[in-house]
Amino acid sequence: MSLADNIRKVTPYTPGEQPQHKVIKLNTNEFPYPPSPKVVEAIRAINASKLRLYPDPDCRELRETLAEEYGLEPEQVFVGVGSDDVLSMCFLTYFAGKKPILFNDITYSFYEVWADVYRIPYETVPLREDFTFDPAGFIKENGGIVICNPNAPTSLEANMDDIEKVVAENQDSVVLIDEAYVDFGGHTALPLLKKYPNVVIIRTMSKSRALAGLRIGYAFGSRELIKALHDVKFSVNSYTLNMPSLAAGVAAANDREYFEETVDRVLVTREKAQETLRAFGFTVLESRTNFLFAKPPASITAENLFEQLKERNIYVRYFKKPRLSEYLRITIGTDTEMQEFVKVLQQILP
Numbered sequence: 001m002s003l004a005d006n007i008r009k010v011t012p013y014t015p016g017e018q019p020q021h022k023v024i025k026l027n028t029n030e031f032p033y034p035p036s037p038k039v040v041e042a043i044r045a046i047n048a049s050k051l052r053l054y055p056d057p058d059c060r061e062l063r064e065t066l067a068e069e070y071g072l073e074p075e076q077v078f079v080g081v082g083s084d085d086v087l088s089m090c091f092l093t094y095f096a097g098k099k100p101i102l103f104n105d106i107t108y109s110f111y112e113v114w115a116d117v118y119r120i121p122y123e124t125v126p127l128r129e130d131f132t133f134d135p136a137g138f139i140k141e142n143g144g145i146v147i148c149n150p151n152a153p154t155s156l157e158a159n160m161d162d163i164e165k166v167v168a169e170n171q172d173s174v175v176l177i178d179e180a181y182v183d184f185g186g187h188t189a190l191p192l193l194k195k196y197p198n199v200v201i202i203r204t205m206s207k208s209r210a211l212a213g214l215r216i217g218y219a220f221g222s223r224e225l226i227k228a229l230h231d232v233k234f235s236v237n238s239y240t241l242n243m244p245s246l247a248a249g250v251a252a253a254n255d256r257e258y259f260e261e262t263v264d265r266v267l268v269t270r271e272k273a274q275e276t277l278r279a280f281g282f283t284v285l286e287s288r289t290n291f292l293f294a295k296p297p298a299s300i301t302a303e304n305l306f307e308q309l310k311e312r313n314i315y316v317r318y319f320k321k322p323r324l325s326e327y328l329r330i331t332i333g334t335d336t337e338m339q340e341f342v343k344v345l346q347q348i349l350p
């Protein structure tokens with residue numbers, strides 16, 4: 001035995017870069033506009049002297065607000081420190097069996113990291129050649145399922161009938177649906193909650209609510225599954241969301257008007273950017289997210305374009321992995337940022 005034998009070893013998830021100098025940042029799918037003015041107000045209204053107290057461990061007000069917004073009971077809502085925390089707790093809670101869990105070969109790369117760190121066996125299910133979702137691979141013995149819909153980094157949405165098929169055929173396992181991007185024109189699996197007791201839906205305020213910096217994520221499910229999640233959370237860390245995040249989350253969930261207006265703006269910019277890239281000869285997948293997954297024209301490789309954009313202070317995401325290395329993932333910025341991006345592209349493209 002050595003010291004090293006006692007240490008847990010894991011290959012961590014690699015987040016997108018957060019450069020400290022001024023760049024056009026289209027690499028981590030953050031929202032391009034500021035959070036709702038009501039969020040800013042709520043944070044200003046925080047009484048700092050109250051910070052000596054612990055925050056509400058039940059996150060009651062935020063859970064009630066979300067429940068009302070989505071037509072659920074507060075007992076069906078769990079909140080955590082970003083959806084990464086929520087997903088991590090879900091893996092720990094729902095994937096305690098011995099059979100392998102299933103997720104797609106191309107999807108959010110954190111899933112395999114959580115599986116590794118919690119020693120959960122897993123198998124990947126390939127997307128079709130054109131990156132579309134194939135439910136057939138999920139119809140087999142398993143200890144749980146995770147589906148990211150709309151998917152990252154492909155930006156594509158799976159058909160809701162296919163999702164329902166996976167849920168219906170796997171009623172002995174929990175099916176997690178990661179809906180981080182659903183607000184950008186996707187279809188939610190929320191209606192399935194009424195029909196099936198094995199679905200859990202994961203959402204985040206990091207993308208469509210412009211609150212990546214505060215770390216607020218949530219999950220919806222049956223009372224029983226959400227109770228199991230709370231039992232695990234209270235066995236790890238009772239005080240997860242801090243006071244400012246709780247207050248801001250409530251304000252964000254209550255400002256539907258600002259949310260819809262700013263998301264619509266992103267959708268308009270996305271359609272424009274998609275057309276422009278196609279006119280330049282890019283292959284662009286049909287995005288239901290706040291990013292584009294695009295393959296540059298034959299005259300330049302994705303990797304070369306990524307490097308050249310970076311030299312000109314435009315950051316996009318490049319994955320040097322099988323099936324992905326010919327594409328770039330480009331977050332939708334403001335109109336001005338996207339115009340600058342297009343201008344620079346014109347300079348680079350031969």
Ligand SMILES: *Cc1c(COP(=O)(O)O)cnc(C)c1O
Pocket residue numbers: 029081082083084085108148152178180203204205206212215216217
């Ligand atoms: C961004 C993202 C998350 C994590 O979001 P946070 O709430 O910021 O932790 C989870 N899943 C997917 C697919 C994402 O893209």
